[in-house]
Amino acid sequence: MKRQPLRLAILEATRILEHAGVASPRNDAELIAAHVLGVERGRLPLVPLVDPSVVDAIGQLVTQRAKRVPLQHLIGWAALGAIAVSVGPGVFVPRPETELLLEWGLALLKGREYPVVVDLCTGSGALALAVAHARPDAVVYAVDNDATALAWARHNADARAAEGDTPVRLYSGDVTDPTVFAELDGLVDLVLCNPPYVPEGTTVPPEVAEHDPHQAVFASEGGIDVIRHVVAMSARLLKPAGGVAIEHDDTHGAAVPALLRTRRVLTNVRDHSDLTGRPRFVTALRG
Missing domain, CATH: 3.40.50.150 (Vaccinia Virus protein VP39)
Known part of the structure; x- marks a missing residue:
């Protein structure tokens, strides 16, 4: 199946989250994408194309986030200082x-x-x-x-x-x-x-x-x-x-x-x- 631009998937995720009233839609969309890909958020620009399965996985988490499930519950962690802790x-x-x-x-x-x-x-x-x-x-x-x-x-x-x-x-x-x-x-x-x-x-x-x-x-x-x-x-x-x-x-x-x-x-x-x-x-x- 044809690979798809990650940028478009993030833009669509941002649109959905913004419509749902999420306070930081772009931030959350990027963190969800980074979580699915297993990369740091800052490295997303280095991943121009992704498989359709990745787009689907991002979409599933975005759907949950749009229902106002906390982002940290979806990605499994929250940061404080120089560390991250598991939350849920x-x-x-x-x-x-x-x-x-x-x-x-x-x-x-x-x-x-x-x-x-x-x-x-x-x-x-x-x-x-x-x-x-x-x-x-x-x-x-x-x-x-x-x-x-x-x-x-x-x-x-x-x-x-x-x-x-x-x-x-x-x-x-x-x-x-x-x-x-x-x-x-x-x-x-x-x-x-x-x-x-x-x-x-x-x-x-x-x-x-x-x-x-x-x-x-x-x-x-x-x-x-x-x-x-x-x-x-x-x-x-x-x-x-x-x-x-x-x-x-x-x-x-x-x-x-x-x-x-x-x-x-x-x-x-x-x-x-x-x-x-x-x-x-x-x-x-x-x-």
């Missing part, structure tokens, strides 16, 4: 905006040898594993209260360890429990957290509403219920000059920093915007 049904998909929180945390660790890092509400393990990859000398702990998420995190941790990264210490626990990681009180250099923070009742895209676990996305008290516990936990875990970074909803630009300022041991409270200029995460240091 039952676990929260890491978002690009969390990169900025990760960068802040890694900058704080510069010059510190053998830092102790804790990732709260770890989900897929992406933040913890990205830190362990960037800082092989770090001792990284991660915790989540959901068994399915922890199974994904364990799978990802085993995969990263097989690649030579320092193993991450995974635990089952709830950040609302004041005894979690009590043995680390006053010993931690960095606390990172991407908690559930979307206010209950908020309208979210189908990818989130129908595929991300509800308990990993939404929180009560206007979205700050879990964050309140994370702040308390951070205040007791951090050593002097240690730092905390917590992601939050774009409606929390005032409320969450105010929450951290109620803890007298936390100083230098600062809110940070994401790449679109929306309030996205708050940081503080242990005085």
Whole structure:
């Protein structure tokens, strides 16, 4: 059968995804094509012609994406920092905006040898594993209260360890429990957290509403219920000059920093915007 231009298949995929309301149709079309071909996205221009079976395979995944199945579920992974983690049904998909929180945390660790890092509400393990990859000398702990998420995190941790990264210490626990990681009180250099923070009742895209676990996305008290516990936990875990970074909803630009300022041991409270200029995460240091 006659080979077909890959460029035309990507253009058709982009058209379908745009019509379906997908936020980044060209990006998703190219990533689907790269996944089917088993090449990096940047190498797509080096593949001018493909077999009809490839076009069909791309079309099948595009049909699923047009139904608003998350791209990451279709290709099987999501990137954070310099690594990729496996994701799928039952676990929260890491978002690009969390990169900025990760960068802040890694900058704080510069010059510190053998830092102790804790990732709260770890989900897929992406933040913890990205830190362990960037800082092989770090001792990284991660915790989540959901068994399915922890199974994904364990799978990802085993995969990263097989690649030579320092193993991450995974635990089952709830950040609302004041005894979690009590043995680390006053010993931690960095606390990172991407908690559930979307206010209950908020309208979210189908990818989130129908595929991300509800308990990993939404929180009560206007979205700050879990964050309140994370702040308390951070205040007791951090050593002097240690730092905390917590992601939050774009409606929390005032409320969450105010929450951290109620803890007298936390100083230098600062809110940070994401790449679109929306309030996205708050940081503080242990005085």
